[in-house]
Amino acid sequence: MMLRLRIFGSLEKYFGSACLEIELPDGAKLRDLLDYVDAHWGDKLPPQFWDAEAKRFRGPVLIMTQDADVYDDALPLSDQQEILLLMILGGG
Amino acid sequence: MKGYMGKLLRINLTTGQVLEEPLSPELARDYIGGAGLGVRIAYNEIPPETDPLSQDAKLIIMTGPVTATSLGTAGRYEVICKAPLTGILCDSSSAGHWGAEFKRAGYDGLILEGASTDPVYLYINDGQVEIRDASHLWGMNTYEVQDVLREEVGEPKARVVSIGPAGERGVLFSCMINDAGRAPGRGGNGAVMGRKNLKAIVVRGTRQVELANPEGYRELALAINRRNATDPRIADLREFGTAEVMDNRWPLSDIPVKNWSLGSYEELCVSLGGRKMRDTILVPHVACYLCTIGCSRWVKIEEGPYKMDGPGPEYESLGALGSMCMVDDLKAVSYAAHLCNIYGMDTISCGSTIAFAMECYEKGLITREDTGGIELTWGNKEALIRVIEQIAFGEGIGQLLGQGTRRVAEQLGHGAMDFAVQVKGLELPMHDPRAFFAWATTYSTSPRGGCHLHGMSDLYENTANPLSDLSEWGLTGFYPRHSNEGKAKIARLAQNWAHIIDSMVICYFAGFTLKPSELAALLNLATGSELTPQDLLIIGDRINALYRAYNYRCGIRRKDDRLPLRSLTPLAEGGAAGKVPDLEYQLAEYYEIRRWEPDGKPRRDSLIELGLADVARDLYG
Numbered sequence: 001m002m003l004r005l006r007i008f009g010s011l012e013k014y015f016g017s018a019c020l021e022i023e024l025p026d027g028a029k030l031r032d033l034l035d036y037v038d039a040h041w042g043d044k045l046p047p048q049f050w051d052a053e054a055k056r057f058r059g060p061v062l063i064m065t066q067d068a069d070v071y072d073d074a075l076p077l078s079d080q081q082e083i084l085l086l087m088i089l090g091g092g
Numbered sequence: 093m094k095g096y097m098g099k100l101l102r103i104n105l106t107t108g109q110v111l112e113e114p115l116s117p118e119l120a121r122d123y124i125g126g127a128g129l130g131v132r133i134a135y136n137e138i139p140p141e142t143d144p145l146s147q148d149a150k151l152i153i154m155t156g157p158v159t160a161t162s163l164g165t166a167g168r169y170e171v172i173c174k175a176p177l178t179g180i181l182c183d184s185s186s187a188g189h190w191g192a193e194f195k196r197a198g199y200d201g202l203i204l205e206g207a208s209t210d211p212v213y214l215y216i217n218d219g220q221v222e223i224r225d226a227s228h229l230w231g232m233n234t235y236e237v238q239d240v241l242r243e244e245v246g247e248p249k250a251r252v253v254s255i256g257p258a259g260e261r262g263v264l265f266s267c268m269i270n271d272a273g274r275a276p277g278r279g280g281n282g283a284v285m286g287r288k289n290l291k292a293i294v295v296r297g298t299r300q301v302e303l304a305n306p307e308g309y310r311e312l313a314l315a316i317n318r319r320n321a322t323d324p325r326i327a328d329l330r331e332f333g334t335a336e337v338m339d340n341r342w343p344l345s346d347i348p349v350k351n352w353s354l355g356s357y358e359e360l361c362v363s364l365g366g367r368k369m370r371d372t373i374l375v376p377h378v379a380c381y382l383c384t385i386g387c388s389r390w391v392k393i394e395e396g397p398y399k400m401d402g403p404g405p406e407y408e409s410l411g412a413l414g415s416m417c418m419v420d421d422l423k424a425v426s427y428a429a430h431l432c433n434i435y436g437m438d439t440i441s442c443g444s445t446i447a448f449a450m451e452c453y454e455k456g457l458i459t460r461e462d463t464g465g466i467e468l469t470w471g472n473k474e475a476l477i478r479v480i481e482q483i484a485f486g487e488g489i490g491q492l493l494g495q496g497t498r499r500v501a502e503q504l505g506h507g508a509m510d511f512a513v514q515v516k517g518l519e520l521p522m523h524d525p526r527a528f529f530a531w532a533t534t535y536s537t538s539p540r541g542g543c544h545l546h547g548m549s550d551l552y553e554n555t556a557n558p559l560s561d562l563s564e565w566g567l568t569g570f571y572p573r574h575s576n577e578g579k580a581k582i583a584r585l586a587q588n589w590a591h592i593i594d595s596m597v598i599c600y601f602a603g604f605t606l607k608p609s610e611l612a613a614l615l616n617l618a619t620g621s622e623l624t625p626q627d628l629l630i631i632g633d634r635i636n637a638l639y640r641a642y643n644y645r646c647g648i649r650r651k652d653d654r655l656p657l658r659s660l661t662p663l664a665e666g667g668a669a670g671k672v673p674d675l676e677y678q679l680a681e682y683y684e685i686r687r688w689e690p691d692g693k694p695r696r697d698s699l700i701e702l703g704l705a706d707v708a709r710d711l712y713g
């Protein structure tokens with residue numbers, strides 16, 4: 001399956017782009033996406049954003065699909081799905 | 093008193109009397125300084141029945157024990173008054189340099205009483221205080237006043253806080269402006285100052301703050317400054333300013349669009365975002381006092397109707413004057429915020445009131461006749477600019493809108509209150525409680541009305557590793573943004589954190605990388621106290637209880653701890669579609685945690701435990 005990864009805020013500089021197309025096996029789940037992130041960018045992401053041991057985002061990073069927040073590693077992903085990696089800072 | 097100058101300045105503008113008073117060590121211990129101490133002074137000295145715009149009203153300006161030290165952002169100050177916009181107590185914090193300069197002039201705080209018969213300004217220079225004629229300044233905007241007064245006092249390094257035409261005319265959301273563009277924005281302190289015929293306060297100070305452990309303090313402060321310069325979690329603030337919120341939060345439906353009626357509008361938000369600003373109108377900028385984050389922006393628009401060269405808009409201004417009004421032109425919104433700065437008005441309340449008026453216009457509650465021909469339609473940037481000017485100068489429809497959303501809705505009737513988005517008269521800031529449910533409790537119970545700075549509860553939703561880590565206060569675990577469980581606990585602790593930050597007085601953003609033990613360490617090194625993180629939690633509870641007690645005496649009850657109808661109406665689209673917080677559930681938990689009676693009064697036993705026996709007597713006899 002093909003996924004579209006949209007990357008927000010200063011996360012972009014670690015991924016090298018604000019938008020990436022990535023390919024995962026059919027039937028992939030969120031955990032597979034996180035493993036993919038770890039394999040490709042895990043060494044670039046600072047520890048404030050990425051828990052290298054648990055292989056998951058931390059701190060102000062939130063994963064969303066177009067209409068829902070995503071927490072569950074077992075969440076099935078679908079072909080052509082858009083996944084958003086958001087930076088949640090306070091501001092005002 | 094280490095960390096303090098040990099003196100308060102009291103000036104009666106009716107009599108011209110200037111007094112220096114010792115700062116009470118007990119009050120400093122119990123309330124730290126800044127907002128906490130200011131609320132205590134207000135409680136003691138401003139009877140709850142006081143008309144905020146009368147001669148009896150007082151305006152209190154406070155610094156804190158770390159003000160004017162080597163800690164980044166320690167140039168701030170707090171303004172405390174009974175707010176004309178809301179009729180309840182209000183503290184408001186401002187950035188820049190004015191607070192540090194004032195403290196170096198020899199004082200921890202300033203209490204202004206009475207009213208002058210003629211326009212005056214204060215010149216406070218290293219312990220010398222003069223009340224000077226300001227008749228030549230009346231009518232000037234805040235930037236002009238700064239330039240003229242620096243020249244007049246012959247001190248180019250003097251710092252100036254002033255009101256503009258809006259404060260002179262009593263616009264209920266007018267505010268003081270310092271350092272050309274920084275503001276203690278909320279509640280209408282500009283109108284209080286205006287009614288005192290006080291145009292400006294000029295300060296120059298060269299004194300040093302004595303610290304209990306200067307070496308230890310300096311080492312810790314510099315470590316924090318270095319951390320704030322490099323921590324990747326706040327890199328977006330450095331690179332894009334607070335406008336980063338426009339770029340980063342639209343998928344969550346956190347950004348209000350069209351008077352809080354739409355849940356998603358990517359193009360509009362991105363067109364007002366920090367990246368767009370960086371790529372178009374941003375020029376090299378200066379930071380606030382010793383700040384290593386540097387979130388403030390400076391923009392230059394070379395030509396056209398929005399020509400300007402000055403501080404750029406913060407996120408709240410972009411939201412209120414931009415997305416709320418459906419204006420997607422960054423230059424126009426920057427100029428609109430610039431006008432609010434020079435005329436001395438709170439951008440949140442001003443923009444929100446105009447957005448509300450646009451909806452009234454759409455619904456026929458305000459007509460073209462009412463506006464004097466202005467087409468107050470969504471996205472009409474020319475109308476936005478014209479109405480801001482009318483509000484500031486009390487002309488046309490501006491006379492009505494200058495009273496703020498709640499009063500306008502009351503006067504219009506016909507269901508207008510249903511889409512008047514305010515709590516206790518204060519227009520909501522630009523974060524949606526349908527996107528982050530803890531805002532429901534935070535906004536409905538915030539001591540000064542609808543406010544996101546008392547405290548930033550959204551930091552603690554959706555992450556187990558939050559900024560401003562409060563795990564030392566027992567806030568651990570994971571709280572999804574669209575659940576109601578635990579949100580009352582988050583609200584209480586975030587509010588207490590804000591009370592401590594505002595009492596020290598530093599910036600919330602500098603506090604993003606800190607935790608309670610580090611705030612305690614800073615205070616201990618500055619003042620010689622031996623505070624623990626738990627002591628700070630209790631001080632936060634004390635300040636909140638005192639604030640609430642004052643407002644209770646002003647008539648605030650459980651029925652006033654509410655959200656606007658629109659905030660409880662589901663959005664049709666976006667990252668919060670179909671979601672609304674369960675306010676009753678959250679408030680039941682919050683009242684229990686805060687130990688409030690069902691009518692909203694702090695319980696007698698809790699007041700006594702917090703060292704507020706006198707307040708308990710006031711409330712219970």
